[in-house]
Amino acid sequence: AQKITQTQPGMFVQEKEAVTLDCTYDTSDPSYGLFWYKQPSSGEMIFLIYQGSYDQQNATEGRYSLNFQKARKSANLVISASQLGDSAMYFCAMREGGGGTASKLTFGTGTRLQVTL
Amino acid sequence: DAGVIQSPRHEVTEMGQEVTLRCKPISGHDYLFWYRQTMMRGLELLIYFNNNVPIDDSGMPEDRFSAKMPNASFSTLKIQPSEPRDSAVYFCATPQVTSGRARGELFFGEGSRLTVL
Numbered sequence: 571a572q573k574i575t576q577t578q579p580g581m582f583v584q585e586k587e588a589v590t591l592d593c594t595y596d597t598s599d600p601s602y603g604l605f606w607y608k609q610p611s612s613g614e615m616i617f618l619i620y621q622g623s624y625d626q627q628n629a630t631e632g633r634y635s636l637n638f639q640k641a642r643k644s645a646n647l648v649i650s651a652s653q654l655g656d657s658a659m660y661f662c663a664m665r666e667g668g669g670g671t672a673s674k675l676t677f678g679t680g681t682r683l684q685v686t687l
Numbered sequence: 688d689a690g691v692i693q694s695p696r697h698e699v700t701e702m703g704q705e706v707t708l709r710c711k712p713i714s715g716h717d718y719l720f721w722y723r724q725t726m727m728r729g730l731e732l733l734i735y736f737n738n739n740v741p742i743d744d745s746g747m748p749e750d751r752f753s754a755k756m757p758n759a760s761f762s763t764l765k766i767q768p769s770e771p772r773d774s775a776v777y778f779c780a781t782p783q784v785t786s787g788r789a790r791g792e793l794f795f796g797e798g799s800r801l802t803v804l
Contacts, residue, residue: 605792613776615795617783622790661730665791674720674743675793677730 573597574662574678581683583652590637591647591681593662603665604645605675606636610658618660621645652685659683691796693779699802705767708799710779711760720793721754721764722778730778736762769803776800 575594583589595604606618621629621636629636637646649656659682663675692711700706712719720735734744739756747754751770756762766773780793 603791613800614797615778615780615793617792617794620790620792674732674735675791676732679729 572678573666573676574664576662576678576681578681579679581681582686583649583656583683584686585654586651588648588650589652589683591649591660591662591683593645593647593678595643595645595662595664597643597664597666599666601667604636604638605663605665606634606645606647607661607663607677608656608658609661609680615661619647649683654685654687657683657685691779691781691794693777693796693799695799696797697800697802699804700769701804702770703768704803705765706769706773706801706803708764708777708779708801710762710764710796712762712779712781713783713794714760716781716783717759718782719756719762720780721762722780722795724776724778724798725774733764733777766801769801771803774801774803 573596578592602623604621608616608618619629619631619634619636621638628638633650635648637648659680661680662678665675691713694709717738721733722730723733724730731746733746734754735742736756752766754764764777776798778795778798780795782791783794
């Protein structure tokens, strides 16, 4: 079974609108972390936002927020006020087990976001 | 700190040739990860090291692949002999400890794009 599932291969959003990128995960470990990365066309992997399984509040980082629904095992990324520079591939990833430096991340297949004028 | 540095950025070689990819991790981190990204399989963990010792190499596709970390500031991923199906982007990454709380997000190098003809 896939540990991380991203069901949207591609998404379009108009500039200045909000967009939600879906991510569901599967783990039996009570302690885990969820991450979102952005990969622009230049190829680098850019860390965006983190949510720990025991965090009580949804994570936010500027225009990025994570809609964490633990019972549904979903960790959707919300980008508010989209900008042209947000056009990229977005990957959801999970770390099973507690925090620390053994950050063995499992990645989803990604969603390609295109921001239009 | 210059971040994770990988070389070469691009490599084009012929089938059967030996390929060596290099990584200089962020100093002070004791874990190092090698990932491979392809269109078909996405981002896959190949191997990771702790204190220069390989901990999990279950993702290494076959014996043609080998990785070493002779010291804390250098790692290599070698493919010998290379095959066209090895064409991919190979990323090196190290974890980041943030604000005293080890969340485990990875900082990636810019990747080495390998093309095997």
